[in-house]
Every structure is written in C-alpha cells, then in structure tokens.
Amino acid sequence: MKKFKKLILYFLIFCSLFINSGCWNYREMEDSAIVTAAAIDKHKDKYVLTLEMLRPSPGFKESQVETVVFSDDGKTIFEAARKIIRRAGRKPYWNHNMAIIFSKSIAQEGIAPALDWFRRDSETRSTVSVFISKDGFAKDIIMQSLVTTRRIVGIELNDTMKNQGISLRYPRVDLRHFRSTISSENISATAPFVGLEVKHGKTDILVSGTAVFKGDKLVGSLNDYETFPYLIIEEKVKKGLIVAENVGEQSSNVALEIFNIKKQLNFSSDQDRYIIKGYFNFTTAIDEISGTDDVIDEKMRAALIQKEEHEMKIRLEEVVKKVQTQYNADIFGFGRIIEMQNPKLWKSMGENSDAIFDKINFQAEVKIHIKGSGRQSKPIKVGK
Amino acid sequence: MQDAKNTQVSDTDRYNNIKLSTNLEENITILKQIFTSDETIIFRKFESMNNDRIKCCAIYIDAMIHKELMEQHIIKPIILSNFAEDNCKDILKVIEHKVIFSGEIKRTGIISDIIDGILYGNTVLLLNESNEVLIINTIEWKTRGIEEPVSENVVRGPREGFNESIDTNISLIRRKIISPDLKFVYKQIGTRTKTRVCICYLEGVALEPIIKEVMKRLDEINIDGILESGYIEELIRDEPLLPFKTIGSTERPDVVASKLLEGRVAVLCDGTPEALTMPYILMEAFQANEDYYNNYIIASVNRFFRYIAFIITTSVPALYVALINFNQELIPTQLLISISIARQGVPFPTVVETLLMIITFEILREAGTRIPKPIGSAVSIVGALVLGDAAVNARIISAPVVIVTALTGISAFLNPKLLAVFIIRIIFVLFASLLGLYGYMFSVIALGLVFVDMRSFGIPYMLNIGIGPLTGENLKDTAIRAPWWLMNTRPRIIAKNLKRQNNNR
Numbered sequence: 001m002k003k004f005k006k007l008i009l010y011f012l013i014f015c016s017l018f019i020n021s022g023c024w025n026y027r028e029m030e031d032s033a034i035v036t037a038a039a040i041d042k043h044k045d046k047y048v049l050t051l052e053m054l055r056p057s058p059g060f061k062e063s064q065v066e067t068v069v070f071s072d073d074g075k076t077i078f079e080a081a082r083k084i085i086r087r088a089g090r091k092p093y094w095n096h097n098m099a100i101i102f103s104k105s106i107a108q109e110g111i112a113p114a115l116d117w118f119r120r121d122s123e124t125r126s127t128v129s130v131f132i133s134k135d136g137f138a139k140d141i142i143m144q145s146l147v148t149t150r151r152i153v154g155i156e157l158n159d160t161m162k163n164q165g166i167s168l169r170y171p172r173v174d175l176r177h178f179r180s181t182i183s184s185e186n187i188s189a190t191a192p193f194v195g196l197e198v199k200h201g202k203t204d205i206l207v208s209g210t211a212v213f214k215g216d217k218l219v220g221s222l223n224d225y226e227t228f229p230y231l232i233i234e235e236k237v238k239k240g241l242i243v244a245e246n247v248g249e250q251s252s253n254v255a256l257e258i259f260n261i262k263k264q265l266n267f268s269s270d271q272d273r274y275i276i277k278g279y280f281n282f283t284t285a286i287d288e289i290s291g292t293d294d295v296i297d298e299k300m301r302a303a304l305i306q307k308e309e310h311e312m313k314i315r316l317e318e319v320v321k322k323v324q325t326q327y328n329a330d331i332f333g334f335g336r337i338i339e340m341q342n343p344k345l346w347k348s349m350g351e352n353s354d355a356i357f358d359k360i361n362f363q364a365e366v367k368i369h370i371k372g373s374g375r376q377s378k379p380i381k382v383g384k
Numbered sequence: 385m386q387d388a389k390n391t392q393v394s395d396t397d398r399y400n401n402i403k404l405s406t407n408l409e410e411n412i413t414i415l416k417q418i419f420t421s422d423e424t425i426i427f428r429k430f431e432s433m434n435n436d437r438i439k440c441c442a443i444y445i446d447a448m449i450h451k452e453l454m455e456q457h458i459i460k461p462i463i464l465s466n467f468a469e470d471n472c473k474d475i476l477k478v479i480e481h482k483v484i485f486s487g488e489i490k491r492t493g494i495i496s497d498i499i500d501g502i503l504y505g506n507t508v509l510l511l512n513e514s515n516e517v518l519i520i521n522t523i524e525w526k527t528r529g530i531e532e533p534v535s536e537n538v539v540r541g542p543r544e545g546f547n548e549s550i551d552t553n554i555s556l557i558r559r560k561i562i563s564p565d566l567k568f569v570y571k572q573i574g575t576r577t578k579t580r581v582c583i584c585y586l587e588g589v590a591l592e593p594i595i596k597e598v599m600k601r602l603d604e605i606n607i608d609g610i611l612e613s614g615y616i617e618e619l620i621r622d623e624p625l626l627p628f629k630t631i632g633s634t635e636r637p638d639v640v641a642s643k644l645l646e647g648r649v650a651v652l653c654d655g656t657p658e659a660l661t662m663p664y665i666l667m668e669a670f671q672a673n674e675d676y677y678n679n680y681i682i683a684s685v686n687r688f689f690r691y692i693a694f695i696i697t698t699s700v701p702a703l704y705v706a707l708i709n710f711n712q713e714l715i716p717t718q719l720l721i722s723i724s725i726a727r728q729g730v731p732f733p734t735v736v737e738t739l740l741m742i743i744t745f746e747i748l749r750e751a752g753t754r755i756p757k758p759i760g761s762a763v764s765i766v767g768a769l770v771l772g773d774a775a776v777n778a779r780i781i782s783a784p785v786v787i788v789t790a791l792t793g794i795s796a797f798l799n800p801k802l803l804a805v806f807i808i809r810i811i812f813v814l815f816a817s818l819l820g821l822y823g824y825m826f827s828v829i830a831l832g833l834v835f836v837d838m839r840s841f842g843i844p845y846m847l848n849i850g851i852g853p854l855t856g857e858n859l860k861d862t863a864i865r866a867p868w869w870l871m872n873t874r875p876r877i878i879a880k881n882l883k884r885q886n887n888n889r
Contacts, residue, residue, distance in 0.1 A: 026709050026817065028734060030727045034720065056725035065721055095713035096720055125713065155717075 030056070032093035036067070036154025037145075039138035040114055041103040046073040047114065049080035050139035051092055052153050067145040067152050077117045094124040098158035100175065101131040101194060103138040107211065107218035112182060115216075119179055126176040129161045132211040132218065134195030141194055141205055153205065157194065160207045164192075168231055168240045169224035170207050182216050186335030186346075189213040190230075193221065214329035222319065229312075229319045233278065233332045237261050242284065242368075244308050248300055252291020252379075256284040256308065256370070267334075267341045274360045276334055278316065285372040289379045296373050309366045316364040330357040395575050395608075396496040404493055408439055408512035415443060415510075418499060425502065430459055435467040438475060441510040448505030450524035457485040458507060458520060476514045484509075488521035500578065527552060533635035533657070535800070538674045545635045550580050550654035553637070557584060557650070560641035565589070571602055573616070577609035580654040581616065584640075589647045589879050594841050598649050598662060613653040613660050622840050627804035630840040632664040639673045647879025663841035663878060667862045669801045670694070675865045684864040693798035696791060697805050701738050702812035702824045704788045708734050710820025726782040735817035737781055741789040742813070744771055746806055749793070843878055 033053040041048040050071040056064070070087045074080030081092055106114050118124045133141060145153045164172040170192035173181075181189035193209040210222040210230060222230055231237050240258040247254050262281035269275070289295060295304050323331060334357060339346040349356055399418060404411050412427060419425045424445050432438035440462055444454065461483045467475070480489055492498065493516040502508050505523035530552065533545035546553045554568060565587040573581050581602065585595055601620035610616060613633065622630045632648075634640060635657050640650050643661040651660040670690045675683040707715055708723065715723070730737065748767040755763055772790075775781040796805050808831060815823035838845035847862070860866035861875065873882040 026733075026735075026820075027712075028727070029708055029712060029720070029724050030730075034717075034724065036717075054721060054724070056721070056728045065725060093712070096717045098717065158717075 031090060033068075033088050033090040035092045035094050035097045036152055037099040037101065037142055037157060038097055039101040039103070039133070039142045040077065040106060041137045041139055042106050042109070043073060046075060047077050047080055048073045048139065049077055049084065050142050051081075051084060051088075052142045052145050053088060053092065054152070065152070069142055069146055071139060077114065078121070094121070097125060097128050098154040099129050099131060101133055101138040101141055102191075103133050104135065104218065106138075107132050107191075107213070110216045111213070111218070112216040115175075115179055115182070118175055124175075126174065126179075128175050129157060130173050130175055130178045130191050131157065131194040131207070132191045134193045134206075134209070136196075140196060144196070144203060144205055147203065156205060157207065161192075165237075166239055168228050168237060169209070170227060171210050171231060171235075182213065186330070186339050187333040188329040188331045189216075190331050210331075212323065212327050212329050212331055214327060219329055220323075220327040222323075226319045226322065229315045230323075230331065232261060232263070232280065233265075233316060233320070236263070241287075242282070242308060242312065244304055244311070247295055247304050247307065248291070248293030250291050250293050252289055252293040252295065254286060254290070254295050254304060255288035256282075256368070257287040259283045259285065259371070265337050267337050269342065269345060272359070274338075274356060276337060276360055276362050278362065278364045280312070280316070280364060280366045282312070282366065282368045284368060284370055285374060286370060287374050292379055292382065294379055296377060296379075301370060305368050305370065309368050312366040312368070313364045316366070317362060320362040324358045324360070328358050334360055334362075394496060394500070394572070394578060396499045399495045399499060402495050404495065404515040404517070406513050406515050408441060408510055411510050411515075411517075412441055414495075415498070418495075419502075428459070430463055432465055432467060433463055434465070437513070438462065438465075438467060438479075439512040442507050443502055443510065444507040444522065445502060445505060448525050449507055449522040453524070454507050454520075454522045458509065458522075461485065476511050476516060476518065479509070479511065480518055484518070484520060486520045486522070490519040491516055492519060493517070504578075530556070536634065536636055536639075536673070538672075538677075540677045541674055542636070542638045544637060546637060546652075546657040546659060548655050548657055550582055550652050553652050553657075553659065554582060554584075556637035557640055557644070557652075560637055561586070561644060566644070569599070571599075573602065573605050573607070574610040575606070575608050577611065579610040581610070582652040584644065584650040584652060586644050586647070589645065589874070589881050590649055591647060591878070591880055594663065594843075594878075595649055597841055598651065602651070610653060610655075612656045613651070613658045614656075616651060616653055617660055623838050626834065626838065627807050628666075628835075628838065628845075629669070629801065629803070630662075630664055630838065630845070632661040632668055632801075633658045634661065635659070636673060642673065642676065646874050647881075663843040665840065665843060665847055665878075666835060666845050667847065669799055671861075671865075676868075680865050680867040687863075687865055690798050693795035694802065694805070697793075697795035697799075698808045698812060699824070699828075700788055700792050700795075701742060701809060702816035702827070703821075704784070705735050705738055705813055706816040706820045706824050709817065723782075723784050726784050729779045730782045731780070734782075734785070735813065737785050738788065738813055739810070741781060741785050742792065742806075742809060745789050745793045847875075847877070 033055070035051050035053050037052040039050040041050070048071060050069060052067050052069050055066050055068045068088070070084050072080050072083040072087060074083055085091055100118065102111055102114060118128070119126065131141075142153050145151045160167075160170075161172050164170060171190050173189075173191045178189055178191060181187050190213060191211045192207050193211050194205065194207045197204050197206045208224045210227045211218055212220045212222060228240065232240075237258075238260055240261075242256040242258065244254045244256060245251075260283040262279075262283075264279040266277045266279075267274070268277070286296065293300065295301060320332065323329060335346070338356070402414060404414065412429075416427065424447065426442075426444055426446055428442045428444075430440055430442070432440075442454065442458060462479060465483050467478070476491065480491060490497075490501070498508055498517055498519065501519035505525060507520045507522045509518040509520060511517070527549040528547045530544045530547060532543040536545075544556060546556065558566065563586070567585055567587050569583045571581045571583065572578050583595075583598060583602065598620070602616070605616070605619050607615065607619070617631045617633065618624065620631070632643070634643075637659075640659045640661060644650060648661045648663065651662070653660070670687055672686070672690075675687060678686075708727075712720060727734070732740070748763060748771070752760065752763050772786055776783045776786055792809065796802075799805070812824060812827050815827035817823070819826065835846050836844070836848050860871050872885055874884050876882065
C-alpha cells in the first residue's frame with residue numbers, strides 16, 4: 001500500500017508538470033496564417049482590419065510564397081481578427097507581423113483605443129513597426145501586395161525600417177516605444193508616414209516624413225527634410241548626409257557624409273525664460289563634389305564649413321520653432337531634459353508641464369569638422 | 385557447485401575425486417574415459433631406448449601445440465636418454481630436471497589441472513610407476529597479427545592495436561610502461577570457457593580501494609562463459625540500468641597505458657582485443673588519444689567541437705520540434721516562411737516526422753555496420769537517394785527535417801563512444817513535443833541530474849564532487865587539453881601520488 005501511495009505521488013508530480021507549466025500548445029506551423037502586415041481603418045464606428053498574410057503554395061519542384069489579403073470589420077480589433085478566419089480559413093498568426101499601419105483618421109481621432117489590443121494580447125509582438133497612412137485608407141497600402149503576387153508589403157516596410165539609420169528621412173518607431181511615448185508626460189510621440197506614390201506608371205510604397213502626435217492625437221507632420229534635424233535633436237544619429245548647395249564660384253553642390261554627431265543639450269532657466277542650448281559636433285567627410293570648385297582647398301573649405309554650420313543651425317532651430325508654434329507637441333523630449341537636469345523645476349510644474357514646451361528658447365550651436373575627402377583629393381578636371 | 389559463490393568453480397572440478405594410480409595403462413584409461421568421443425586428443429606412447437622401466441605417454445591436442453617442439457624436446461630426449469641409475473626412485477623428477485628441454489613445467493597429480501592443461505594446449509606427460517604427471521608448456525596457436533584498430537583511427541599516433549591473445553596484449557602494454565610497479569594479476573573467469581582475465585595497474589598510482597573493488601567484483605562473477613570483455617563490463621559495471629558507459633574500453637595499448645598512468649585499472653580479457661579501463665568518467669568520452677599527440681591548441685579546439693557536436697546531436701531535433709510547434713516567434717521571419725513552405729502538404733505532424741527520420745537514420749547506420757562490405761554501397765544509395773530525396777519530393781517528409789536529421793547523425797560520429805545519444809535524443813524530442821522549450825529544458829536538467837548522480841567505482845561520473853573547488857588545475861584536461869608542460873598533476877580523485885612531472889619551466 002505504501003508503495004502504491006508513493007507511485008500515485010510520483011504520478012501526480014509528473015502530471016503537474018503538464019498542468020502547471022503555463023502556456024503550452026502544440027501547433028503545426030502550416031495551420032496558422034502568418035500575418036506580415038496589418039492595416040487598421042475606421043468605417044463609421046467599426047474598425048476595419050486588413051491583413052496581409054502568407055500563403056505558401058507548394059509546387060512540384062519549387063515552392064513559392066504568395067500573399068493574400070483579407071479584410072473584415074468589428075467593434076473591436078480583436079473581433080475583426082477573429083472574423084477574418086471566416087474568410088482566410090486559418091487563424092492569423094501574429095508573432096511575425098512586421099508592420100501595423102493606422103489610418104490618418106484614426107490617428108487624428110486618437111490612436112490609444114486602437115493600440116490597446118496590440119499591446120494587451122499575448123500573441124502580438126511589441127517590436128512591430130508602427131506607421132501612419134499619409135492619405136486615404138491604410139488598407140490601400142496593403143492592397144499593393146495584390147498587384148504583384150510576389151510582393152510582401154510587410155517585409156518591404158520592415159526593410160525600410162532597418163535602413164532608417166542611414167536614410168534618416170523618417171523616424172523608426174516600434175509599438176512598445178510608440179505606446180510609451182504616447183503615455184509619457186515628458187515627450188510626445190511620432191511615427192513615420194507611409195503613403196503611395198505613382199511614378200512612371202508604377203506605384204511605390206513611400207515611407208517619408210514624420211507624423212507628430214500630441215497625446216494620442218495626430219496634430220501635424222514634418223516632411224522628410226525637416227525630419228532629419230528632428231532626428232538629430234531627439235535621437236542618437238550617427239550617420240547621415242548634409243548637402244551644401246551653391247558653394248564657391250561655380251556654385252557646386254557638395255555632399256558631406258556624416259560619421260558621427262556629438263550632441264549635448266543643456267537646459268537653463270532664468271526666471272520665466274527657459275533656454276535649451278544644443279551643441280552639435282559633426283564629424284564629416286566630403287563625399288561628393290557635384291561641380292568643379294576645389295572645395296578641399298583650405299580657404300574654400302573654411303567657407304564651406306562656415307556656411308554649413310550656419311545653415312544647419314537654422315535648420316535645427318527652425319524645426320523646433322515650427323513644432324512649437326504649429327503643433328505644441330514636445331516631440332524632441334525637451335521635457336525629459338528638463339526633468340533630468342532640473343528635476344525641482346519639473347516637479348513644480350506639475351500638471352502644467354505641458355505648457356512649458358512652447359516657452360522654451362532653443363539655441364543650436366553647430367560645429368562641423370571635415371576629416372577627409374574620400375578617395376579623391378581634387379574635383380574631376382575637365383579637359384579642354 | 386552453485387553454492388560456492390566466491391570462488392571460481394570450473395566444470396572440470398567434478399573429476400577431482402578421481403585419483404591417478406601408479407599404473408600407466410590405468411591412468412591412460414582414466415583420461416580416455418574423460419575424453420571419450422573427443423578425437424582431437426592424441427595419446428602418444430613411447431619408451432626409453434635404454435631403460436625398459438621408463439614408459440611414457442604424451443597427451444596433447446594436435447592443433448594447439450607446437451609439434452616440432454614437442455617431438456624434439458620432449459619425446460626425443462626421453463627416448464634417447466641414458467638412465468644410468470636404474471634404481472632411482474623418482475624418475476619423474478629426473479625427467480623434469482635432466483631430460484626435458486622446456487621453459488615451463490608443472491608437476492601435479494590433480495586431475496582437473498591435468499584436464500585443463502591438455503585443453504589449454506599443454507602437453508601432459510604420463511609416466512609409469514608415478515601417480516603424478518608433468519604439464520609441459522608447448523602452447524602454440526594461431527593469432528591475428530598486430531594491426532591498427534579499425535574502430536579507433538588516428539592520423540598521428542601509434543598504429544598498433546590489441547589482438548585476441550591476452551599474452552600479446554600484455555606484452556604491448558609492458559612495452560609502453562617499463563616499470564616494476566606495473567602489476568598484472570591473472571584471474572580465470574567462466575566455468576566452461578575458463579577465460580584468462582588479467583587485471584593491470586600501476587602500484588603507487590592507482591588507488592587501492594579501486595583495485596580491491598575491481599578484484600571483488602571480478603570474483604563475484606559466476607558465469608559459464610566469457611567470450612568478450614563486454615560480458616565482464618556488464619557484470620561488474622556501476623549503474624547497470626543506464627545506457628551510459630561507466631567502464632571504458634579501447635583497442636589501443638597507448639590509451640591503456642595513459643589510463644594506467646592516470647591511476648586507472650585495466651582489465652584484459654583473453655579472446656578479445658578490447659581492454660577495459662575503470663573508473664570511467666563522462667569526460668573520457670570526449671577525449672581522443674590523438675589530443676595528446678597533437679598541438680594542444682588544435683586539440684583543445686577539436687575537443688570543443690566534440691562538446692558542440694554532443695549538444696547538436698542530442699538537442700537539435702528537440703529544439704527544432706520545440707521552435708516549430710511551440711515557440712515560432714523565436715525563429716527569424718524568413719526562416720519561418722521557408723520552413724512553412726517546406727511543411728506545406730506534409731501529412732505528418734512535425735514530431736512524427738522528426739521521430740521517423742531519426743529512427744530511419746539509426747536503421748541506416750545499423751545496416752551500414754552489419755552489412756558485408758561488398759554490398760555496403762547499397763545502403764548509402766538507398767539511404768541518401770530513396771529515403772532522403774524521394775521522401776522530400778513526394779512530400780512525405782519536409783526538407784528541414786532531413787537537414788536536422790543529417791546534422792544530428794553526422795554530429796553523433798564525433799563522439800563514437802557515446803552510444804547512448806540516440807536514447808537521449810529521442811527522450812529530448814518527446815519532451816519537447818509535449819512542452820516545447822520548457823520540456824526541452826526539463827529533460828536537459830533531468831539528464832544533468834542523472835549524470836551528476838552517477839558513479840563509476842566510487843568516482844563521480846561528472847567529477848562533480850571530491851576534486852575541491854573548480855580551479856584551473858582541475859580543468860586542464862577536461863574542458864581543454866592543456867599543454868603538457870602545464871599538466872603537472874594526475875587527475876585528482878582517481879589517482880594518488882599526484883605529482884606527474886618536475887616542472888622546471
């Protein structure tokens with residue numbers, strides 16, 4: 001009997017292995033449809049969820065991936081996701097979703113309700129990139145994958161995000177970061193815009209520019225030229241490109257490749273005046289001289305640097321000014337700087353911390369250092 | 385006979401109540417009765433030319449003796465000898481001492497010894513007027529030459545391997561370690577086969593308790609036959625229920641010598657080229673003799689590959705099942721897509737698929753070892769083409785599983801002594817199929833606990849206790865192969881007299 005009891009005990013311990021071990025379900029990969037991109041629109045008071053999913057089609061020798069697009073509506077996004085099974089036949093598998101596109105109208109109304117499910121559900125991924133559709137419906141972008149069967153919009157958008165650090169014409173925002181900046185007191189959220197552009201008879205998916213949020217509402221935008229100085233102030237930009245126009249006598253254009261930017265933002269307050277001084281130290285190299293001016297020459301170089309330092313300063317200050325005056329959304333994280341450098345002041349602001357942003361006087365000081373000129377020391381000489 | 389457990393009982397002991405008489409003819413009759421219907425035994429009677437009193441009979445087995453030696457050095461001198469002292473009392477003694485030219489003569493009257501002597505290939509000399517006989521060593525039988533062991537190849541290192549003769553094997557070890565401390569103790573195991581077994585150790589290096597334990601366990605064996613050292617291994621090993629080796633075996637004298645120098649005990653068994661070494665720890669499965677002959681950096685890297693291969697061969701199928709069926713979010717998207725494509729139209733669940741392929745591979749491997757060499761290529765053709773390619777094309781098996789199985793199979797060959805990996809692999813896959821990565825981790829922990837709990841002749845299998853803190857000294861020949869000029873000590877808990885070399889560097 002004692003032995004028997006012991007046996008039962010072992011059996012129960014073994015059973016608890018399966019019962020108490022959290023989430024476990026055996027699931028074959030081909031039973032669920034891999035979602036690569038999702039678009040959320042709003043039609044009347046219902047969400048319209050559009051999913052781009054992969055449908056592998058087995059061939060005799062070689063198998064291919066095709067994409068399928070399904071769309072359905074629901075009072076909540078989760079409902080729509082479940083309703084899509086009626087059409088797709090399989091359960092959407094969210095773990096490898098690479099892009100969520102919210103329509104502009106949802107963003108303008110307030111994006112928080114639409115975000116909730118993506119953060120709450122255990123299957124969706126928080127590293128997914130967030131986009132705002134520039135114009136029209138978000139689903140139009142996903143519909144592009146129907147135009148050519150081999151096109152996977154999710155992967156295209158994901159690749160665009162991977163190379164954001166070189167392009168620097170749109171911000172890189174994932175779901176976790178986006179949600180936390182929306183809830184944050186000391187910084188406002190941004191997201192990249194995505195739109196369609198018809199050029200030469202084909203439609204490109206174009207990621208360009210920045211959507212500016214105040215709270216969870218879309219209030220404005222920065223174009224891709226303005227995005228670059230914004231990213232320099234807000235993020236740690238290490239790469240990029242400055243184009244100096246009309247340099248020298250023949251007014252050549254010169255491209256300076258950025259290798260490093262050292263950045264320091266100092267906050268100081270003087271009674272009611274709040275000043276943030278930004279020091280930006282660019283390490284660059286001349287990478288293209290589009291003209292015949294020998295800008296590498298010491299004099300010319302000094303002039304180039306002076307000109308560019310000034311232009312960059314204006315660009316930086318202008319973008320801050322624009323956001324301050326037009327949108328009043330602290331997308332630069334100035335609140336965070338104040339909180340770090342003068343926590344007492346930040347605390348004393350309390351609820352009104354919102355109001356401080358447009359009072360800040362941002363002054364940029366730019367230093368450009370040219371360390372080289374690529375593989376050539378002279379511009380191309382044109383023979384007579 | 386069964387009740388006598390602690391002493392080796394021979395099946396010839398039952399003749400021990402028969403006593404030899406002083407009459408030659410009677411004695412011949414007795415022996416002929418014992419060996420009835422055994423026609424290989426030859427009774428050769430002869431007499432001395434000069435003395436009628438001396439009548440002899442040589443008994444031997446034709447195929448097992450050196451015939452010329454027997455004729456020239458036993459029969460000839462007795463026939464030709466000139467026995468002057470007619471009244472000599474102990475003629476047998478005279479013959480033993482003054483007539484026969486032989487290096488090894490034993491005088492006995494015990495009938496079981498006589499029978500054993502004949503059966504072992506000695507010549508037994510009966511003499512009239514004597515109730516004792518001479519057992520003269522004339523053994524000569526054919527043995528295989530010393531060849532390179534097929535199972536343990538080396539690029540650099542001695543090419544000689546043991547053969548089936550225990551005497552040859554002992555000589556091979558003796559030639560490696562020329563020291564009076566090298567001890568050999570014979571035992572006879574097997575009531576019918578009477579196999580000679582030799583325990584071999586270095587006195588002053590091997591620990592006495594281990595030697596005693598080996599002796600004790602060997603004495604406890606009571607079996608009718610030992611045909612291979614595997615019998616002994618299984619009868620004396622620790623943890624008999626587990627598939628992991630707790631006694632090492634090798635065909636190479638240099639390996640045995642190095643184990644002896646590290647304080648281990650070796651057991652040689654007649655009729656098998658495999659020597660057993662004990663105690664045996666898990667780490668030895670990852671060591672190759674070539675490690676010690678090659679450059680230590682290369683040897684350490686090779687050893688590292690063997691560890692990796694062990695992990696791959698046990699875990700890759702389980703990890704594949706766990707990732708594909710439970711934790712798809714951990715796979716890179718592109719890989720997920722290509723696996724997903726490959727799985728389209730495959731009728732079986734991934735676990736079934738994986739298990740099928742693992743078992744198929746083991747079947748192929750077994751077929752490869754059992755098959756006669758001339759038709760061996762058929763296995764690889766059937767295996768590679770029919771099972772691999774065709775099964776994938778017919779969408780019975782998905783391509784990634786074939787890759788996983790191939791990787792698993794190849795990695796298993798890096799550690800040929802770890803035969804149990806197949807079982808570990810299957811268990812890992814089953815657990816992973818039940819609980820995903822959690823199940824895999826659970827089974828890895830379980831395996832770790834089993835290893836940590838195991839002992840081989842009192843030595844912890846993982847060297848997990850008894851060696852003190854995990855210092856560099858203890859890692860020199862386990863995790864890596866340290867250069868010889870750094871390995872100043874022997875393994876800590878297996879040997880005594882730890883000092884190995886005087887280091888002047």
